[in-house]
Amino acid sequence: MSFEGKTAIITGAAQGIGRAVALEFAERGANLLLADIQSAKVESVAAEIRAFGSKATATAVDVTDSNSVASMVELALSEFEQVDILVNDAGGSGTEGVLRIEEVSEDRWDAQVDLNLKGAFLCCKAIVPHMRRRGSGRIVNLSSSNAKGHFGPLNTSGIRLPYAAAKAGIIGLTAQLARDLGRSGIYVNCVLPGFILTEEGARVRGRYEELQQASQEAMAEAVPLGRAGRADEVAKAVAFMASDEASYITGTVLDVTGGR
Amino acid sequence: MTLEGKAAIVTGGAHGLGRAIALRLAHDGSDVMVADLLGGDAEAVADEVRALGRRAASFEVDVSDAGAVGAMVMATVEAFGRIDILVNDAGVSGESALLGMEESFWDRIMAVNLKGNFLCSQAVARQMVAQGEGGRIVNITSTAGANARPGASAYASSKAGIIQFTKVLALELGGEGITVNAVGPGMTLTGSEVKPAPSDGYQKAFVGQVPMGRPGAPADIAAAVAFLASTDAAYVNGQVIFVDGGYSAGKLSVSG
Ligand SMILES: NC(=O)c1ccc[n+]([C@@H]2O[C@H](COP(=O)([O-])OP(=O)(O)OC[C@H]3O[C@@H](n4cnc5c(N)ncnc54)[C@H](O)[C@@H]3O)[C@@H](O)[C@H]2O)c1
Ligand SMILES: NC(=O)c1ccc[n+]([C@@H]2O[C@H](COP(=O)([O-])OP(=O)(O)OC[C@H]3O[C@@H](n4cnc5c(N)ncnc54)[C@H](O)[C@@H]3O)[C@@H](O)[C@H]2O)c1
Secondary structure (H helix, E strand, O other), X not given: OOOOOOEEEEEOOOOHHHHHHHHHHHHOOOEEEEEEOOHHHHHXXXXXXXXXXXXXXXXXXXXXXXXXXXXXXXXXXXXXOOOOEXXXXXXXXXXXXXXXXXXXXXXXXXHHXXXXXXXXXXXXXXXXXXXXXXXXXXXXEEOOHHHHOOOOOOOOOOEHHHHHHHHHHHHHHHHHHHHHOXXXXXXXXXXXXXXXXOOOOOHHHHHHHOOOHHHHHHHHHOOOOOOOEEHHHHXXXXXXXXXXXXXXXXXXXXEEOOOO | OOOOOOEEEEEOOOOHHHHHHHHHHHHOOOEXXXXXXXXXXXXXXXXXXXXXXXXXXXXXXXXXXXXXXXXHHHHHHHHHOOOOEEEEOOOOOOOOOHHHOOHHHHHHHHHHHHHHHHHHHHHHHHHHHHHOOOEEEEEEOOHHHOOOOOOOHHHHHHHHXXXXXXXXXXXXXXXXXXXXXXXXXXXXXXXXXXXXXXXXXXXHHHXXXXXXXXXXXXXXXXXXXXXXXXXXHOOOOOOEEEEOOOHHHOOOOOOO
């Protein structure tokens, strides 16, 4: 479905799944505000999209900082006058593997929950008044299969415990906000990726490449479809949930896990 | 066109949601076998598919009859040469509280909704495996499959069974490149000629529990089925999408 005439804010758009969502939305004709803490990298994604003729503006944002989030929304409105879609992608479990609760310091816990849960809350809080006034809007949050708990080695996960808790929190945020906004014309859904191998240089790909071959194979074998997912496959699911095709769907979680 | 060149079977395709699904898949480019207990009505929908410029066929089938299901699969392969998509929509509903329930009532609901799903999935999956190019199975469950209500023990159990059946098949068939997913409609007004609309009182009470504040429409359901049947859902497997206006996200709180 076309996104012609729609404007989307995508956080975490500098790389990985967020970047794939940006490319998918651009292909469908959306105007984009791409936001990320890596300002140079997100600018290069925006430039790539402008090169094939779509409108894309990049901005630096720290989604854990409400002032920074407010500026992001102001910029989107001044550039495009309206925002139809918010994709809360910024997140991740970091690049440092931490398995045992003994090693989860309070600071690390707070940082993970701030990034993966509070960030989505702050972005929703900043955009909902605008969407409410317009009587329409679509919010898509990114959870993770970690939300249900993973058994065994960390594989590509970073600090797994607070990450799992925060990503489970995203499901509750989605269910409650969808219900609270039920009659406002604003839809809130969640996409839950499993094992997704993002592009060269992105975080999950990097961690995957550090694994022994046997671990890499075991990861693929644990997936009923027998392979890792691709970022563009998650992006298509996000696009479905962000489109009018999902006309009667709100408060749901769509797993993109290959059946895992 | 996302389903160009594909061939689909839609059971229960003569009326209601099945008809809307058949027409949506055709709109997206698929050829469609419309299979239904009501063969004449199925043929009328096949005509509507042809009017959209796709190939169509119809087949009179009772999905709870293994022999008839086998014949349906053969007729589809004869018509289109292959099967890429199966939508298990055929279903029957009915209310009966446990204490007064007839055994035959329970058996019929299980036979059509659950065994029918099994028979069609098995026959079509065997064909898909023989073709060697994967496939898509989309089962129609219901919010009743995850939410209890009095009087629905047979129907709700059959629909809960479909959810678990979907998940197990996703594991078994994933390696063959066949994804198996389900769509769970909430209360959806179909204007179906064979199924009475729920009473005004029931509708009002149900919609009162729906955050979006309206019942579903057939196009809402068909769009989710079309997504799951498309390559856009290539890595979605073993999932249930509830198309229910937020009903399953949680019950409205009782204020007081
Ligand atoms: N790749 C997977 O296998 C996988 C699986 C499940 C869930 N997810 C989720 O999908 C989302 C994207 O994952 P990914 O693999 O693309 O991760 P990634 O680390 O490659 O990309 C995340 C992006 O978010 C940005 N970011 C980090 N902190 C930020 C902050 N405070 N403010 C703004 N931007 C910030 C990063 O700079 C980066 O560009 C995350 O929410 C992640 O938890 C990914
Ligand atoms: N309409 C709703 O509100 C709703 C809600 C949740 C789930 N569903 C499910 O969606 C599906 C379609 O429902 P509907 O409302 O369109 O119903 P419907 O009665 O209008 O259509 C069902 C179709 O299935 C056919 N059928 C019945 N038994 C059959 C059999 N043994 N073999 C082959 N075909 C058979 C009927 O002839 C009819 O054409 C069912 O599985 C139903 O349980 C519907």
